[in-house]
Amino acid sequence: MRKKIRVVQFGVGPIGASIARLMRQKASLEIVGAVDNDPAKAGRDLGEIAGASDAPWGIMIVPEISAALQRPVDVVVHTTSSYLANVMDELIACLSAGCCVVSTCEELAYPFRKHPELSARLDAAAKDEGVALTGTGVNPGFVMDKLVLTLSAASQRVDWARATRIVDASNRRLPLQKKIGAGMDPYEFREQVAAGAIKHHGLPESVAMVADGLGFALDDISETIEPILAEDTVKTEFLEVAAGQVAGVHQIARGISAGQERIFMELQMYVGAKEPADTVELRGEPNLTLTIPGGTHGDLATAAIAVNTIPAILAAPAGLRSVRDLPVAFFPPTAT
Amino acid sequence: MRKKIRVVQFGVGPIGASIARLMRQKASLEIVGAVDNDPAKAGRDLGEIAGASDAPWGIMIVPEISAALQRPVDVVVHTTSSYLANVMDELIACLSAGCCVVSTCEELAYPFRKHPELSARLDAAAKDEGVALTGTGVNPGFVMDKLVLTLSAASQRVDWARATRIVDASNRRLPLQKKIGAGMDPYEFREQVAAGAIKHHGLPESVAMVADGLGFALDDISETIEPILAEDTVKTEFLEVAAGQVAGVHQIARGISAGQERIFMELQMYVGAKEPADTVELRGEPNLTLTIPGGTHGDLATAAIAVNTIPAILAAPAGLRSVRDLPVAFFPPTAT
Numbered sequence: 001m002r003k004k005i006r007v008v009q010f011g012v013g014p015i016g017a018s019i020a021r022l023m024r025q026k027a028s029l030e031i032v033g034a035v036d037n038d039p040a041k042a043g044r045d046l047g048e049i050a051g052a053s054d055a056p057w058g059i060m061i062v063p064e065i066s067a068a069l070q071r072p073v074d075v076v077v078h079t080t081s082s083y084l085a086n087v088m089d090e091l092i093a094c095l096s097a098g099c100c101v102v103s104t105c106e107e108l109a110y111p112f113r114k115h116p117e118l119s120a121r122l123d124a125a126a127k128d129e130g131v132a133l134t135g136t137g138v139n140p141g142f143v144m145d146k147l148v149l150t151l152s153a154a155s156q157r158v159d160w161a162r163a164t165r166i167v168d169a170s171n172r173r174l175p176l177q178k179k180i181g182a183g184m185d186p187y188e189f190r191e192q193v194a195a196g197a198i199k200h201h202g203l204p205e206s207v208a209m210v211a212d213g214l215g216f217a218l219d220d221i222s223e224t225i226e227p228i229l230a231e232d233t234v235k236t237e238f239l240e241v242a243a244g245q246v247a248g249v250h251q252i253a254r255g256i257s258a259g260q261e262r263i264f265m266e267l268q269m270y271v272g273a274k275e276p277a278d279t280v281e282l283r284g285e286p287n288l289t290l291t292i293p294g295g296t297h298g299d300l301a302t303a304a305i306a307v308n309t310i311p312a313i314l315a316a317p318a319g320l321r322s323v324r325d326l327p328v329a330f331f332p333p334t335a336t
Numbered sequence: 337m338r339k340k341i342r343v344v345q346f347g348v349g350p351i352g353a354s355i356a357r358l359m360r361q362k363a364s365l366e367i368v369g370a371v372d373n374d375p376a377k378a379g380r381d382l383g384e385i386a387g388a389s390d391a392p393w394g395i396m397i398v399p400e401i402s403a404a405l406q407r408p409v410d411v412v413v414h415t416t417s418s419y420l421a422n423v424m425d426e427l428i429a430c431l432s433a434g435c436c437v438v439s440t441c442e443e444l445a446y447p448f449r450k451h452p453e454l455s456a457r458l459d460a461a462a463k464d465e466g467v468a469l470t471g472t473g474v475n476p477g478f479v480m481d482k483l484v485l486t487l488s489a490a491s492q493r494v495d496w497a498r499a500t501r502i503v504d505a506s507n508r509r510l511p512l513q514k515k516i517g518a519g520m521d522p523y524e525f526r527e528q529v530a531a532g533a534i535k536h537h538g539l540p541e542s543v544a545m546v547a548d549g550l551g552f553a554l555d556d557i558s559e560t561i562e563p564i565l566a567e568d569t570v571k572t573e574f575l576e577v578a579a580g581q582v583a584g585v586h587q588i589a590r591g592i593s594a595g596q597e598r599i600f601m602e603l604q605m606y607v608g609a610k611e612p613a614d615t616v617e618l619r620g621e622p623n624l625t626l627t628i629p630g631g632t633h634g635d636l637a638t639a640a641i642a643v644n645t646i647p648a649i650l651a652a653p654a655g656l657r658s659v660r661d662l663p664v665a666f667f668p669p670t671a672t
Contacts (some may be wrong), residue, residue, distance in 0.1 A: 022492050142490055150486050151628075152666035153644050154478055154637040156358050215668020286636050290628050292487075297622050301490040308489050327663050330488035332551020 004030040005310065008068045008099070009046065010090065011079035012036040012061060014173055015104055017050035018303035019077055024052065026307070027334050033068035034061045065090060069097040075310055078103035082201040084115050088122075091133065095125040100313045101133035102306050106201035108135025110145070110209040110322050113221075123320035132316040136309050136323050138301040139165060140202035143278045144265050145209045146323045147290065157285040158214050162264045163206070164281075167295055168273035169248055174238040176298075180248040181227060182271045183239045189227045189246045199225060200267055203253035207263050209324050211255050216263065220256045225249060234272035247271050307331055340366040341646065344404045344435070345382065346426065347415035348372040348397060350509055351440055353386035354639035355413055360388065362643065363670050369404035370397045401426060405433040411646055414439035418537040420451050424458075427469065431461040436649045437469035438642050442537035444471025446481070446545040446658050449557070459656040468652040472645050472659050474637040475501060476538035479614045480601050481545040482659045483626065493621040494550050498600045499542070500617075503631055504609035505584055510574040512634075516584040517563060518607045519575045525563045525582045535561060536603055539589035543599050545660050547591050552599065556592045561585060570608035583607050643667055 007029050009020045016036070023029050024047075034046040042063040047055030062068050065076075076094040081087050084107035091108075094101045111119045126133050135141070144163040152158055169177050181189045181198050192198040204221045211218045230247040233240065241247050248270025255263030278292040308331040309323075316326060343365050345356045352372070359365050360383075370382040378399035383391030398404050401412075412430040417423050420443035427444075430437045447455045462469050471477070480499040488494055505513050517525045517534050528534040540557045547554045566583040569576065577583050584606025591599030614628040644667040645659075652662060 025493075138490065146486070146489075149665040150482070153482075153664035154474065154632050154640050155644075155666055156636060156640045157361075157669075158666055213665050213668075215666070215670055286633050288628065288632065289630075290626060292624065292626050294625075296490050296624065300492060300622050304490050304492045308491075324665065325663055327661055328489035329485040329549050329660065330491055330494055330551070332549075333493075334551055 004028055005314065006030050006032045006072060006074045007310070008033040008035065008073050008076045010035045010065055010076050010094070012041055012046065012049050013079060014175070015299060015302055016079040018299060019079065019306050020046055020050045021052050022303050022307045024057070025333050026331060029310070031057070031059055032071060032073060034059055035063070035065050035068050036061050037063045065093050069094070069099065073097065073099045075100045075102065075314065077306055078105065082106045084108050084111055084118055088118060091122060092125050095122070095129055095131055095133060098129045098131060100131045102309045102313050103133065103135045104137045104302060104306055105135050106137070106140055106205060109137070109140035109202060110205040110324070111135070113208040114204065119320055126320055127318045130318045132313050132318055132321050134309065134313055134321040134323065134326065136305050138296050138298050138305060139267070140205045140209070141323050142301065142305055143296055144203070144206035146328055147278070148210050148280050149213045149324060151280050151282060151288055151290050152214060154288060155282055155284050155286070158282050160262055160283040161210055161214060162281040164266045164279045165268070165295065166273055166276050167269040167298060168271070168276040169269050170234065170236045170271045172298065177236060177238055177271060180269050181246045182248055183241050184246040186227050186229065186246060193225050198249060200249065200251055200269065203251055203265050203267060207253050207255040207265055209322060210263055213324055216255060216257050218255045218257050218262070221253060222256065223251070223253045225251050228268060228270045230272060236271050241271055340364055341650065342366050342368045342408060342410045343646070344369040344371065344409050344412045346371045346401055346412050346430070348377055348382065348385050349415060350511070351635060351638055352415040354635060355415065355642050356382055356386045357388050358639050358643045360393070361669050362667060365646070367393070367395055368407060368409060370395055371399070371401050371404050372397050373399045401429050405430070405435065409433065409435045411436045411438060411650065413642055414441065415642070418442045420444050420447055420454055424454060427458060428461050431458070431465055431467055431469060434465045434467060436467045438645045438649050439469065439471045440473045440638060440642055441471050442473070442476055442541060445473070445476035445538060446541040446660070447471070449544040450540065455656055462656055463654045466654045468649050468654055468657050470645065470649055470657040470659065470662065472641050474632050474634050474641060475603070476541045476545070477659050478637065478641055479632055480539070480542035482664055483614070484546050484616050485549045485660060487616050487618060487624055487626050488550060490624060491618055491620050491622070494618050496598055496619040497546055497550060498617040500602045500615045501604070501631065502609050502612050503605040503634060504607070504612040505605050506570065506572045506607045508634065513572060513574055513607060516605050517582045518584055519577050520582040522563050522565065522582060529561050534585060536585065536587055536605065539587055539601050539603060543589050543591040543601055545658060546599055549660055552591060552593050554591045554593050554598070557589060558592065559587070559589045561587050564604060564606040566608060572607050577607055
């Protein structure tokens, strides 16, 4: 009989909790540990912290990854930070213990351009142990890169690529509504942007991945963050935004080659968005457009993508991988 | 300096010709041979038969694959027939010569269910030589399977999957318009269906691939072919269809598990189609819909997908592969 895949959940915030609940539904997975350094979580049961209806699960959250890796583990699902430099020690600890890693760290989704040295270190550490790691999620990892590259498989020539993601943040978590500046005045928004507190990470990573996939030699990746102001009052479960106040963010990243824009990526994430959708457009031979009306739900999809990537990372060649290399698909609950 | 990938084009019909023209645009590919047993083509220059503006290419079409494989060849692009049984000898000849194969043979796209013995033979022959082969194209190979599985990567749960492809055949080749019965009366259409002359191949292959990817254990795959009748007169470049005559085909394939429909795939290909589009729908958690308005152009995309699959098949593990296993993407013209 085939052994189950033994998984550790590293980071039990909202996304980590959602991932843990989803992993419980997969017959071929066994959650063997969980890690979070929040004193309010460490020492408690993972199922309880994850808000699972079948809690407790008998899996105690420990504060240090080393404690969770005392027993054999196949994969660590890692959800602690957006910044690669911040999580290098965490990732290296997992790889050194012989574990594959699927992480939602946005900068890990395609780190080769911005962090070439960190990428090389991770690749070497993974190859030393014969394991693979990757960063993924809905964005980066799916809407703005994997979908673009998948659609490009039907192209004879690609001159220009666009991905636009319009998210209605009205029904999302309060931390997300705050993270996009909903309810701020525009001045405060710009201060928070300057302080690095307001930003969705990952657009440059998606641009870099798509550029490499389409063969565009980029000279530059530019990035802008502007506020979207509410035209009318918007009320959510958690807060109210008056007309003229900030409803959310409008981020644009461009890939420039020889002075020409070849890639345009745009994220509009704001409360009260009228027509949420994910759209990919390729200009070339032929022109192609792909739309997901309503868009892909960020939290649900990021948890799904992380869990669905587990079989692919286990099957991947050793080293630092990206979704560019990996076939992505659903992970059936009864897969063997 | 890296060697170019040496390719042979096997089959120089309309799709093979389109593939050959596209391959000429890839700096890392070198077409080293071409095969077609049509006496009107054998002995002539591939560029001329392919209608290339830069013909002649100095590549003579030979009638037998064995003659084209006298020199080292990395990949054969194979476009001769929809039926796997008909092309087994051709495929085995390529594999035995140590070549990878990308084929547009619809039954090869996912042959494991319908042709388990032929699949095992091909897999063994490929592994014996350390090469890989796959069948692909726009459908099967992309719209109704790879896109469905790619979208499912964002799913926490999938209960039911649908793919609908509506193609306006008005601007397609005359052979295609004839193949879908355009201009026939409904009685003649049904006779031609019964004779096996009217049928788009590949729907059951897509259903089987998606079922395996989503973890649906199917008891049965059903298939129907009905005529679509013209409501008004439709005129194309090649023919005219009067109201009440056949405008094209409506094919449906269903994947049934424990008496329940889990997969629904529908192809409408007819002259005068009003809203051509490719649509994928997943019901589950969450519900997801993806649309390519206007649809993916069949001939352009099939040629593109076959050529774009060349790097993936060269990188794939030895054996019989499907697009389910392969990451699909664009093959940049200047890729190294």
